[in-house]
Amino acid sequence: MTEPEIIAALRLQNIPNIGDVTAKKLIAHCGSPIAVFEDKLHHLLKIDGIGKMTLKGLHDPIHLEEAQKEYEFLSKEDITMFYFMDDGYPTRLKHCVDGPILLFQRGNINLKHQKIVSVVGTRNVTNYGTSFCNQFIEEIAPLNPIIVSGLAYGVDIAIQKAAMDHGLQTIACMAHGLNQIYPKVHSKYKSKIEANGGFISEFWSTSQPNRENFLKRNRIIAGISEATIVIESAEKGGSLVTADLAHGYHREVFAVPGRATDKWSKGCNDLIKFQKAHLLTSAAELVYLLGWEIEEKKQKKTVQKQLFIELDETEQSIYSYLQMNGKQLLDTVALECNLPIFKVSSTLLNMEMKGVIRPLPGKMFEAI
Known part of the structure; x- marks a missing residue:
């Protein structure tokens, strides 16, 4: 322009x-x-x-x-501006009728990669929530997705730190101009985020981090990605607003379940109970439901790194069972191998990365 x-x-x-x-x-x-x-x-x-x-x-x-x-x-400033009809404007956000007409960007964001996931949650994240953030990123890292969040306290910064630790591109969607960082304590992550990802905002340099701006920016977090994940949320909160927006944009919504008595899992449990979100206990479930497939070159690259593929005790048990019994349902594998489903889900994803099993329609798997 x-x-x-x-x-x-x-x-x-x-x-x-x-x-x-x-x-x-x-x-x-x-x-x-x-x-x-x-x-x-x-x-x-x-x-x-x-x-x-x-x-x-x-x-x-x-x-x-x-x-x-x-x-x-x-x-x-080192800020790039995208008009809503520009090629560089996020593709999925173009399909949102209320997407901003102008979007500002700082850093090294590459949105040509289409595996984009938004992650939101409470600012009062528990050890359970932080642990899930780390587990999820570790499991999903081989697929090299882009992780979008809001750089706020709690779940936001936990998931973005985990993404950076695994070399994933992460995007912080801000509720103010890109001439500042809020909360200020997270300014220490600015250089690392810009090196492999960056910041986006629709707000001018004169905008301050007011409450209404956070609610407004939630539609960008929901609209820019293929799916939104809620990791811990109270009965009410901005995370649930983002989930509703994602649902309205016909995007997939996932929620991490918690104990019925946990205050910070009430929102997630309700999303699942009222069928507004898929239950999520591992990255494998998201990969399956989104239909993501590991590119052949990634499989080859993984195998090339391991001339002799090593399987741990759990992986070997599952592999031997699939070799002997052919195609099997995830639930059946868990039952026959005497393992919890969440453990089997994450293990199957790791085995898929190693190129020793392949996923099939209907939550079935087979040994290669």
Whole structure:
């Protein structure tokens, strides 16, 4: 986009009564952000759903002045801007009617990789939640997914730290301008996140981390990914809002179950109980339900690293059973090998990475 086009888009984004849905409607009718400001008001009022209150302030010079200031800021900083029709704009977010018309990015984000998962949860994460974050990332790491979260206390930072520890790309979706980090204590992760991932936001440099901004940014977390995972949540909270948004976007939602008496598992248990989310106890379940397949080159790479594939005692037990009995259901393998299902799920995923078993439709597996 040219400088005048960028400024016009910023100007449109800055008008209080014009949200992203209305802005897209105006742009579609007029052809471009610039054309919106060049068109006559009486023409714009003929657009379905557009009234005088919506267009109030459309030509107020303050919005142009502020847009020019923000453009100057963006030009000086190492921040990339994506218009919602640009190729670099997140593909899945393009399909969300209320996705932001402008998205700002800092770091080394590569969204061409389409295995994107958003992870949210309580700020009061327990040891159980932290342990699951580490287990999940360890299991899913061979598939090299992108992990999206909000860099908040609790589940957010736990999952993003685990992702960084395993060399995965992680994206922090912020509720303020990219000229700051909130909470400030997490500024220490800034360089590491930018080195392999980065930060995204729809908010200007003048925006502060206000409560309404966190609720607004949740639609980006839900919309940018293929699936949203909730790891620990109370009965109410922003994580459940994100899950509802993901469900509304027709994305898969997963929830990690907890004990019925645990306050911080109540939200997750309710999501599962009311069939708003898939029960998630291991990465293998997500891989299966999303239909993710390990690319052949990854299998070859894994095998090349291990000229002689070593199986631990549990893996050997499962492999021997599958060799003797052929294709088997996950539940049957767990029963016959006398192992809990969550243990079998994670073990089968590891064995799949080693190239010794393959998943089949209907939660079945067979030895190679």
